[in-house]
Amino acid sequence: MTETLQNLYLGFSVALSPEVLVFAIIGCVVGTLVGMLPGVGPLAGISLLLPATFGLQPTTAIVLLAGIYYGAMYGGSTTSILMRIPGKAASVMTSIDGYAMTLKGRAGPALTIAAVGSFIAGTLSVAFLMLLAPLLASFALRFGPPEYFALLTLGLLVLAFLTGGSMPKTLSMAAFGLFLGTIGIDLMSGFFRYHYGIVELSDGIGIVPVAVGLFGVSEILLTAGQDKAPAVQKPKLKDLPPSRQEWRDSTWPIGRGTVLGFLIGIIPGSAHIISSFVSYALERRISRNPDKFGKGAIEGVAGPESANNSAACGAFVPMLALGVPSGPITAVMMAALMVHGIAPGPLLMEQQPQLFWGFIASMYVGNLVLLILNLPLVGLFVNMLRIPYAYLYPSILMFCVLGVYAVNESLIDVWVMTAMGALGYVLRKFEFEVAPIVLGLVLSPMLENALRQSLSMSSGSYAIFVNRPIAVTMLAIAAFLLLLSFLPLLRRGVASSRAQLGLES
Numbered sequence: 001m002t003e004t005l006q007n008l009y010l011g012f013s014v015a016l017s018p019e020v021l022v023f024a025i026i027g028c029v030v031g032t033l034v035g036m037l038p039g040v041g042p043l044a045g046i047s048l049l050l051p052a053t054f055g056l057q058p059t060t061a062i063v064l065l066a067g068i069y070y071g072a073m074y075g076g077s078t079t080s081i082l083m084r085i086p087g088k089a090a091s092v093m094t095s096i097d098g099y100a101m102t103l104k105g106r107a108g109p110a111l112t113i114a115a116v117g118s119f120i121a122g123t124l125s126v127a128f129l130m131l132l133a134p135l136l137a138s139f140a141l142r143f144g145p146p147e148y149f150a151l152l153t154l155g156l157l158v159l160a161f162l163t164g165g166s167m168p169k170t171l172s173m174a175a176f177g178l179f180l181g182t183i184g185i186d187l188m189s190g191f192f193r194y195h196y197g198i199v200e201l202s203d204g205i206g207i208v209p210v211a212v213g214l215f216g217v218s219e220i221l222l223t224a225g226q227d228k229a230p231a232v233q234k235p236k237l238k239d240l241p242p243s244r245q246e247w248r249d250s251t252w253p254i255g256r257g258t259v260l261g262f263l264i265g266i267i268p269g270s271a272h273i274i275s276s277f278v279s280y281a282l283e284r285r286i287s288r289n290p291d292k293f294g295k296g297a298i299e300g301v302a303g304p305e306s307a308n309n310s311a312a313c314g315a316f317v318p319m320l321a322l323g324v325p326s327g328p329i330t331a332v333m334m335a336a337l338m339v340h341g342i343a344p345g346p347l348l349m350e351q352q353p354q355l356f357w358g359f360i361a362s363m364y365v366g367n368l369v370l371l372i373l374n375l376p377l378v379g380l381f382v383n384m385l386r387i388p389y390a391y392l393y394p395s396i397l398m399f400c401v402l403g404v405y406a407v408n409e410s411l412i413d414v415w416v417m418t419a420m421g422a423l424g425y426v427l428r429k430f431e432f433e434v435a436p437i438v439l440g441l442v443l444s445p446m447l448e449n450a451l452r453q454s455l456s457m458s459s460g461s462y463a464i465f466v467n468r469p470i471a472v473t474m475l476a477i478a479a480f481l482l483l484l485s486f487l488p489l490l491r492r493g494v495a496s497s498r499a500q501l502g503l504e505s
Helices: 002-015 018-035 042-055 060-083 089-103 107-140 145-162 167-180 201-202 207-225 242-267 273-286 298-315 318-323 328-339 355-386 391-408 411-429 437-456 469-504
Strands: none
Touching: 002 355, 018 042, 018 060, 018 355, 042 060, 042 328, 060 107, 060 328, 060 355, 089 107, 089 207, 089 242, 089 273, 089 298, 089 328, 089 437, 107 242, 107 298, 107 318, 107 355, 145 167, 145 273, 145 328, 145 437, 145 469, 167 437, 201 411, 207 391, 207 411, 207 437, 242 273, 242 298, 273 298, 273 437, 298 318, 318 328, 391 411
8 A cells, every 4th residue: 555655655756846747737728619519529629639739748748648537537527517508528418418417407407417417436446446557457358359349238228128118119219229330341352342332331330420410410400490589597696506305316426436437447438328328317317316317317418428437447458457458549649658668567567667656646636626617617618608599509509510511521410400400300309318329339349340350260169158157157147138028018918918818709
């Protein structure tokens, strides 16, 4: 413990040096702005600023890029809560209850809880990162393609089970998302699938156009279809802080989201996205009043926001401890370190203690900077709701189009967003949940690759999933949850059959 405190002291002496501190603040500010812009996520922000780090010291460079990463985790909640437009895919779940709170005049509390929850989750997860990185990273090494396939399958079914809604509806939406994820060039065979002559679909359908269309554009269409425009809100200063009850209701979701997000974050994949879905589904399942979710439940904001920020820190565990990137974002950050002649991995802590512990300490500082940056701006953000809808919604639509187009400079992405907006409008009219579509789209490439790699390892034998203890355990749990979910349907079917037989007799 003494050695850890000494190392942390070394880290803070690096993180609080003027140059590193300035770049940490710059990264946080840029990340917050990047997160707020529809379509421009942390990966785009980090990629654009990567060349600017080549002339910096390695510690300063990694601190700047990390600030952009978790700053974007913070910033994505703003447009999600105020306008139901996820700035990034991880903010999809926040937009559901966050926007419902905005319609009730509680946008201020939603933004405050999102900022405080993100700060607590980010700070605690950095402590977990500092203490548990080697242990958790060694466990993550035991996961091969069969385990990833079982884990992703289990994740889909757990989310469908926890949502508490119609299991067939949820699974059908997830299946549609999985299908969307198969569009494009198959990386293993090179075959161009489901393209219908559109060359731009070679890289597949982007998550951003789908998320912005299903949530942002569909919301605009639903509002436009109302008999009269919604009343312009005039938020008061006294309504900005959360009430005591809202603080109490948020405490446990923040704690659960922090732990859940960190554990999911160490597993390679889109951890910050998956963790927010899992957290929302869990909070809804264990709630005493699950019907309030989707209608402005503060737990639906606190849990997912804490989970995605905690997962952002958890994603650094395999990168720093093993030199294994957990996703595209950490892969770009690894590239930045390698450009400076530093190889992440088990020896990083011993060979570059100033960089390792300076990076850890800078995350504590960055989370505090983001809290100080975001809380005073809550009133400013909420006052955007004073703009009449006749001016606000066309502006939102314009930013949606510009944001989606800017990602790949592709008009096809704009058309995808438009089609998904129309589809989202129809699905929400028929009371389907559209969030599982986004999750299916995210998981589809990983699920398919894990399955095909597993079958390649076993020469086409499905027995590989039974012969590996971790994989067979997770698949058994998935099968049990599936059976558990359909038992009520079977019971109702048997009861109705008996009733019909009784009437006939």
